Amino acid sequence: MKTLFVLTVFGGGLVHATLAPALRIADVAPDIPLIVVILLALRRGPEFGCVAGFVAGLLQDVAAGGLIGVQALTKSLVGFGLGAAGGRLRVTQPLVQVPGLVLLTVAEGVVRFTLLQLFRFPAPFGELMTFVVLPQALYNGFLGAALVFALAWTDALKERAT
Amino acid sequence: MRGVLVLGTVVAACLLLLTVQTRGHSTPTAEALAFITTPIQSGLAKMNRAAVNVWSTYLDWKNVRAENRRLREENQQLRVESLQVTETAMENQRLRRLLALQQRLPLATLSAEIIAREWGGWVRSLTVNRGRGDNVARLTAVISPEGLIGRVMEVRSGTSVIQVLTDPASTVGAHVVRTRTAGIVEGEPRGTMRLKYMAREGGGIQVGDLVVTSGAGGVFPRGIPIGRVRAIDDRGSALFHYAVLAPVVDFARVDEVLLLTGDTRHDVAAAFPRDGGG
Numbered sequence: 537m538k539t540l541f542v543l544t545v546f547g548g549g550l551v552h553a554t555l556a557p558a559l560r561i562a563d564v565a566p567d568i569p570l571i572v573v574i575l576l577a578l579r580r581g582p583e584f585g586c587v588a589g590f591v592a593g594l595l596q597d598v599a600a601g602g603l604i605g606v607q608a609l610t611k612s613l614v615g616f617g618l619g620a621a622g623g624r625l626r627v628t629q630p631l632v633q634v635p636g637l638v639l640l641t642v643a644e645g646v647v648r649f650t651l652l653q654l655f656r657f658p659a660p661f662g663e664l665m666t667f668v669v670l671p672q673a674l675y676n677g678f679l680g681a682a683l684v685f686a687l688a689w690t691d692a693l694k695e696r697a698t
Numbered sequence: 699m700r701g702v703l704v705l706g707t708v709v710a711a712c713l714l715l716l717t718v719q720t721r722g723h724s725t726p727t728a729e730a731l732a733f734i735t736t737p738i739q740s741g742l743a744k745m746n747r748a749a750v751n752v753w754s755t756y757l758d759w760k761n762v763r764a765e766n767r768r769l770r771e772e773n774q775q776l777r778v779e780s781l782q783v784t785e786t787a788m789e790n791q792r793l794r795r796l797l798a799l800q801q802r803l804p805l806a807t808l809s810a811e812i813i814a815r816e817w818g819g820w821v822r823s824l825t826v827n828r829g830r831g832d833n834v835a836r837l838t839a840v841i842s843p844e845g846l847i848g849r850v851m852e853v854r855s856g857t858s859v860i861q862v863l864t865d866p867a868s869t870v871g872a873h874v875v876r877t878r879t880a881g882i883v884e885g886e887p888r889g890t891m892r893l894k895y896m897a898r899e900g901g902g903i904q905v906g907d908l909v910v911t912s913g914a915g916g917v918f919p920r921g922i923p924i925g926r927v928r929a930i931d932d933r934g935s936a937l938f939h940y941a942v943l944a945p946v947v948d949f950a951r952v953d954e955v956l957l958l959t960g961d962t963r964h965d966v967a968a969a970f971p972r973d974g975g976g
Binding site for chain 2: 582
């Protein structure tokens with residue numbers, strides 16, 4: 537379990553640093569660690585989601601070279617919140633997955649912006665939402681849904697094998 | 699309860715980190731965390747570069763393959779075009795020679811294109827795209843820039859059939875240019891020609907001598923090259939002897955001809971080359 541956690545969170549964070557530039561579409565890259573945190577939170581619950589979000593966010597903060605702790609905090613909140621609400625959501629439906637991931641990314645962006653305001657972050661909110669958060673949210677939505685579908689398919693194959 | 703505790707710890711850790719940084723201790727914190735993550739990050743970056751290299755090699759290979767296919771098609775196309783250009787150039791050359799001959803000849807002529815060939819041993823004929831509509835008459839002489847081809851044996855509405863010199867039924871009055879020895883050129887079933895009925899006395903013909911039309915009979919103008927002596931068949935005490943001729947015209951390859959439609963009582967020897975018959 538711990539190995540899986542380390543591999544998933546570290547892998548997600550570092551894959552983001554290396555693979556995200558390659559996945560860029562029209563200068564928009566997906567937030568792979570956020571997708572990983574969401575998937576983990578849905579499968580493992582709020583505590584797991586919270587710790588996964590913290591570690592993944594921390595790694596991103598270190599890699600990005602900004603204020604360490606901002607993404608750790610936002611992602612841990614997203615992980616906890618989704619882990620807690622996951623049981624009540626029909627997350628296997630693609631119609632839920634795509635908008636859900638979009639909304640979560642936007643929520644994470646809003647929380648991050650609010651937090652950064654404490655440290656006098658200069659970028660205007662509207663511009664940030666239009667050109668950074670919303671495009672990334674859409675990308676996350678589709679990529680995350682594809683990952684959910686791939687995981688479900690893998691699980692089905694495993695079940696059939698056993 | 700445990701979940702709230704975990705969340706509280708995490709939030710507290712984050713806020714602590716942020717507070718430490720705002721108090722001016724950001725560098726040691728970042729360095730400590732980077733110390734752990736940098737080696738893993740470097741390793742993954744190397745793997746990423748290797749994967750990207752493999753991918754770009756594959757893409758290059760794919761592009762080279764596509765380019766290779768495209769170049770092959772282009773090469774094929776260019777070959778066809780080159781053949782067409784060569785063919786056109788050769789046709790142009792042939793037509794120029796035919797036109798030059800037409801202008802040199804003191805006769806009325808009609809150019810024609812060969813549209814069919816009959817090459818069996820029984821009959822050797824060519825069909826041209828000129829016929830009754832072009833006022834072609836039977837027995838019209840047919841020539842090429844190299845020499846005599848034959849005569850029109852059948853005239854149809856849009857075509858005419860030419861009896862070639864090598865046709866077994868073909869006979870043409872001829873003489874050897876150098877010795878003026880007269881004879882008759884006949885076609886043979888095996889596709890060759892023979893100069894027959896040459897008088898032994900006054901013969902003295904040699905291999906390589908040029909044989910031209912004699913003009914006797916009025917069908918062919920005098921002086922059109924027919925062939926060159928390839929071998930002499932001396933039959934000892936016989937009254938006549940024979941010579942095997944090599945035609946000056948390659949009947950199998952000729953594509954355009956001239957039909958001599960006007961008065962044929964002319965000596966046209968000056969219009970033809972004397973050196974090699976072609």
